[in-house]
Amino acid sequence: MSMTKSSVQPIQKPWTSGRVIRLVLAIIVIALLLWRLYTVLVVQADYGPETWVRFSISGLIIGGMYALIAIGYTLVYGILFMINFAHGEVMMIGAFGGYFIFELLSSIVLSNGQTFNDANPALSIILAFAAGGTASAVAGYFLERIAYRPLRKAPRLILLITAIGASTFLQNAAMLLFGPQRRDYTNPEALTRGSGWTVVINNSNVTLTYTGVMSFVLSIILMAALYYIVQRTKLGRAMRAVSQDKNSAALMGIDVDDVISKTFIISGLLAGAAGVMWGIHNGLVNHYTGFLPGIKAFTAAVLGGIGNIPGAMVGGMVLGIVESVGPAALGLDFQLKDVIAFTILILMLLFRPSGLLGEALTEEKL
Amino acid sequence: MTKKYAFYVLLIVAVMLAACGPAATPAPEEPMPEAPTQAPPEATEAPAMEEKASFAFELVAEDDGASPEGAAAVANKLVADPTFVAMGGHAFSGATAAAIPIYEAAGIPMLSPSATNPDLTKSGSAVFNRNAFTDVEQAKAAAEFIFNNLGFTKLAAMHDGGDYGQGLAQLVADNFTAMGGEVVAFEAITPGETDYTAVLSAVAAKSPEVLYFGGYNAEGAVITNQMAQSGLEGVVFFGCDGTFGADFLEKTGANGEGAYATTLVPASSPEKDAFDAAYTERFGVAPGVLSPYSWNAFDAGNALMTAVTQVAVVSADGEPEACASDAFGCAVIEPGQTIKVGYSGPITGDYAAFGQDMSQAMMIAVDAFPPIEGEGTLYIPRGALVTAVRTMSDFQGIAGTITCQENGECNASGPVLYVIQDGVWTPAAR
Numbered sequence: 001m002s003m004t005k006s007s008v009q010p011i012q013k014p015w016t017s018g019r020v021i022r023l024v025l026a027i028i029v030i031a032l033l034l035w036r037l038y039t040v041l042v043v044q045a046d047y048g049p050e051t052w053v054r055f056s057i058s059g060l061i062i063g064g065m066y067a068l069i070a071i072g073y074t075l076v077y078g079i080l081f082m083i084n085f086a087h088g089e090v091m092m093i094g095a096f097g098g099y100f101i102f103e104l105l106s107s108i109v110l111s112n113g114q115t116f117n118d119a120n121p122a123l124s125i126i127l128a129f130a131a132g133g134t135a136s137a138v139a140g141y142f143l144e145r146i147a148y149r150p151l152r153k154a155p156r157l158i159l160l161i162t163a164i165g166a167s168t169f170l171q172n173a174a175m176l177l178f179g180p181q182r183r184d185y186t187n188p189e190a191l192t193r194g195s196g197w198t199v200v201i202n203n204s205n206v207t208l209t210y211t212g213v214m215s216f217v218l219s220i221i222l223m224a225a226l227y228y229i230v231q232r233t234k235l236g237r238a239m240r241a242v243s244q245d246k247n248s249a250a251l252m253g254i255d256v257d258d259v260i261s262k263t264f265i266i267s268g269l270l271a272g273a274a275g276v277m278w279g280i281h282n283g284l285v286n287h288y289t290g291f292l293p294g295i296k297a298f299t300a301a302v303l304g305g306i307g308n309i310p311g312a313m314v315g316g317m318v319l320g321i322v323e324s325v326g327p328a329a330l331g332l333d334f335q336l337k338d339v340i341a342f343t344i345l346i347l348m349l350l351f352r353p354s355g356l357l358g359e360a361l362t363e364e365k366l
Numbered sequence: 367m368t369k370k371y372a373f374y375v376l377l378i379v380a381v382m383l384a385a386c387g388p389a390a391t392p393a394p395e396e397p398m399p400e401a402p403t404q405a406p407p408e409a410t411e412a413p414a415m416e417e418k419a420s421f422a423f424e425l426v427a428e429d430d431g432a433s434p435e436g437a438a439a440v441a442n443k444l445v446a447d448p449t450f451v452a453m454g455g456h457a458f459s460g461a462t463a464a465a466i467p468i469y470e471a472a473g474i475p476m477l478s479p480s481a482t483n484p485d486l487t488k489s490g491s492a493v494f495n496r497n498a499f500t501d502v503e504q505a506k507a508a509a510e511f512i513f514n515n516l517g518f519t520k521l522a523a524m525h526d527g528g529d530y531g532q533g534l535a536q537l538v539a540d541n542f543t544a545m546g547g548e549v550v551a552f553e554a555i556t557p558g559e560t561d562y563t564a565v566l567s568a569v570a571a572k573s574p575e576v577l578y579f580g581g582y583n584a585e586g587a588v589i590t591n592q593m594a595q596s597g598l599e600g601v602v603f604f605g606c607d608g609t610f611g612a613d614f615l616e617k618t619g620a621n622g623e624g625a626y627a628t629t630l631v632p633a634s635s636p637e638k639d640a641f642d643a644a645y646t647e648r649f650g651v652a653p654g655v656l657s658p659y660s661w662n663a664f665d666a667g668n669a670l671m672t673a674v675t676q677v678a679v680v681s682a683d684g685e686p687e688a689c690a691s692d693a694f695g696c697a698v699i700e701p702g703q704t705i706k707v708g709y710s711g712p713i714t715g716d717y718a719a720f721g722q723d724m725s726q727a728m729m730i731a732v733d734a735f736p737p738i739e740g741e742g743t744l745y746i747p748r749g750a751l752v753t754a755v756r757t758m759s760d761f762q763g764i765a766g767t768i769t770c771q772e773n774g775e776c777n778a779s780g781p782v783l784y785v786i787q788d789g790v791w792t793p794a795a796r
Contacts, residue, residue: 047571054567054596062561172714180718181656182584184617194595194621207595282560283591284584284617288716292558324564334565335527335554 026351033330040331047328050204055325061212061281063320064219068274069297070304070312071226072140072267078243078307079263080148082156085163087271088294089170090139094272095285096178097135098128099185102279106186121188125214125280132276133269139170140268141261149257167294174287182286185279187211193283215277222273223313226266230309239263243307296323299345305355314356319344419680421744422737423671424704427725429713430456434464440710441468450474450706451697451746452670452755454663454728457711457721459483459529462494465710469493473694473748475755477670477776479662479724480711482607483529484537487773493752495774497666497763498659501530504606504628504781505537511626511783511794512576512604513545522551522574522601524565524589526581534580534606550574555585558716562589563596570597577601582608582717583658587617590625602626610784611658615791626794628781630765632661638764641730649726656723663709663724665763667731669776670707672761673754677747678705680740694748701743707732 040046069091076084105124108116117124147166151159187193196209230236241249242259250256278293279285296319304315319341326340327333348355426444430436437456444450445468453469453476456462462481469476470493478486478496482504486494512518521542525535532554539549550572553565566589569577577598579586586609593601603625605614610629615622631654632638641664645653653660679686689696699705709728711721738744758776761768766779783794 047568050597051567051571054570055564058561058563058567175714175718180714180722181613182617182719194591196595204597205599206597209595278560282588284560284588288558289560328564328568333554334568335556337564338556 022351036330040329048202050201050206053201053206055328059321059324061216063317064216065274065277066297066300066320067313067316068219068222068270069293070300070316071309072271073298073301074307074309074312075263075267079260082159086143086166086170088290089167090136090268091271091275091293092174092290093139094132094136094275095279095289098132098276098279099183099285101128101131102186118189121190124188129273129276133272136272136275137265137268140264144261144264171287182284185283187280211281215281222270235262299341302345303348303355305357308357311355311357418739418741419701420737420739421699422704423732423735424706425729425732426706426708428710430461430710431715432458432461432712432717434460437461437465441465444708445472445474447706449697449699449703450708451674451751453708454666454670455710456481457724459486462486466491466494473752475752477666477755479666480659483533487775495755495770495776497662497768497776499630499777499781500775501534501537505534506541507781508628509538509541513542513547518575519547520550520575521547521578522569523549523578524553524555526557526585527554531580538578557585560588563592566592566596566598574601576604578604580606583611583613587614590618591621607658611654613655615789622786625786627784629658629784630662632765635764641764644730653727656719659724660727661765663727664731665765667728669758669761669768671735673751673758674705674746675738677750677754678738679745680742681745682742686745688747689745692747692749697746697748699744
């Protein structure tokens with residue numbers, strides 16, 4: 001985590017041949033992109049403004065969820081210098097937590113014939129988020145205790161393999177527990193999927209779904225809360241200290257194991273919230289739900305600069321928007337949206353390996 | 367320190383247990399293939415050749431993950447088993463294509479309940495058959511219905527990028543253009559996702575009247591639910607046999623009203639009701655919920671076992687003549703062994719529901735099928751079995767009649783068009 005910007009002066013780099021090649025490549029890539037954008041936007045002009053607004057809305061909503069999950073990757077990386085590949089599965093467990101609360105609440109029929117779910121939408125949603133967050137936080141806590149803590153001193157590669165193993169284990173455990181079929185989230189009536197405010201743009205109805213707006217607003221609030229915790233609280237200061245140097249932090253009286261546990265709990269809470277949002281907005285969850293968002297969020301974290309919290313937020317949003325606007329803007333098939341997302345990742349690693357907002361690497365991480 | 371010692375002691379015990387585990391129980395490991403699960407007790411005595419033996423069928427359900435690599439691995443594993451005689455799969459078209467050459471070399475007849483890509487029967491394979499209807503027939507029926515009966519002229523075609531979905535969407539688009547309609551958009555989606563609003567918005571910008579989708583329930587239901595919010599209000603969703611089923615109704619609710627699909631789900635009959643009841647009782651879920659292919663899989667299993675019964679010879683004195691003259695020789699089943707019928711599909715992973723459903727349906731067929739009785743050893747001439755499946759005619763299954771043509775197309779009943787009316791799949795008036 002590079003919360004504290006050090007005031008290191010940029011070093012004047014020499015013009016090596018590698019740097020020249022990269023610069024030429026960058027100019028070619030940018031020229032190609034601009035040419036493609038010009039063709040699609042000006043020459044073909046297939047899509048009116050209402051379509052671009054729809055693309056952006058889809059992108060912002062999914063971007064918010066990616067950002068919440070990406071923060072989990074970044075927090076854990078900042079502290080343990082490992083990629084927690086089981087994080088997507090932690091999110092899936094949260095999605096199931098919310099699912100079961102909604103199932104429970106919608107099975108309670110009140111005296112006026114309404115279900116508890118429909119009668120108290122706000123309370124039901126709060127309960128669902130609480131359950132989802134708790135489930136994911138518990139999963140994250142035990143994941144660290146069982147799978148990662150015994151390997152604290154092991155080489156980083158071993159932790160990575162353990163994380164992949166934990167991911168497969170959680171996925172298959174969920175399949176055995178909950179069955180392989182996709183399950184439908186029972187939203188409260190007020191939050192019916194697909195319903196929302198209608199805005200007329202260019203004589204066409206653009207829908208701002210309630211579920212989407214709720215997801216987006218909530219993800220912004222959660223990100224702000226996290227930023228506050230990391231920057232302004234004692235726990236946040238301890239987390240930053242541990243991320244910079246574990247040994248010195250321990251010498252200063254910080255319980256490193258405790259801070260690591262709490263980091264996993266916090267990233268679990270955020271992933272759980274993202275899981276419940278995923279369920280409420282997209283509607284279907286199964287044991288596989290966490291896999292793709294997990295990979296995408298990892299991409300987002302790298303895009304923003306892994307280990308950098310605002311970077312994860314920005315990376316998530318950028319990735320969401322690129323995925324929904326990119327194929328149309330470049331005139332490509334929509335199936336290629338992942339190709340675009342991962343191409344951006346590769347370009348980013350080539351030209352700016354530290355990510356959009358940069359990553360502060362301490363000696364230990366290198 | 368004591369804690370650390372306790373840990374090492376535990377570790378050593380665990381290692382010893384792990385090492386001893388298989389060794390301590392070698393008995394069931396070795397004779398597993400001959401385990402007399404279904405056979406009567408007297409069959410276990412080896413020299414009792416004159417005793418009446420009973421050869422039961424056994425289902426071997428394998429997980430190919432719906433991928434060509436997985437399918438090839440499964441096929442290679444199964445053909446190595448001398449008591450494996452027939453394959454009720456594979457489930458997905460891409461996986462099936464990879465597995466066909468392996469069964470071809472080993473003389474194993476296939477009868478797939480769900481692999482519908484048209485090219486599969488064009489390769490001239492002697493072993494591959496299917497009781498699913500082909501996408502050619504399905505696409506023609508769908509395009510004609512959209513153009514003639516619904517009277518739409520602007521079609522958007524979408525697919526999931528798979529062999530099945532893309533082939534189907536392309537065929538519908540070709541048929542529709544040939545009839546004089548206009549295909550305004552042709553888009554692919556990434557399967558397994560739950561948010562397709564971006565691609566739907568792009569399709570909406572081309573203002574189609576009907577949206578054809580080639581793919582499966584999971585994606586079809588998501589598309590149907592997100593059409594209105596993406597600017598496709600009032601556009602008709604037209605699916606395929608992959609989007610038919612109770613699951614689609616459940617997942618789309620009110621959004622699904624007026625959606626079309628093609629299917630091979632049979633009308634109610636006593637046999638179908640009996641199967642439905644058995645399936646529901648055993649697996650706690652009704653057939654058609656996990657995948658639309660439950661009935662087809664049941665039929666495929668029964669048809670294969672019927673063919674085995676037709677060609678099998680029980681002989682107490684050595685190999686019968688049929689084995690010597692057979693191009694692939696005989697599968698030899700000793701008393702106490704079972705006749706293995708295979709199934710292969712995605713039993714884990716994103717499409718797990720499909721594979722599990724079909725293997726469960728086939729399990730019901732296999733467990734209820736009467737064993738072959740006789741004295742001696744059972745011989746199944748493999749080449750004759752391949753021919754018997756290919757020449758099968760008028761086999762009455764619960765999902766329709768199975769009559770195999772020379773190329774291996776065995777569905778003689780054709781697709782049925784259904785539409786959702788008042789939350790129920792109803793046959794559409796043509």
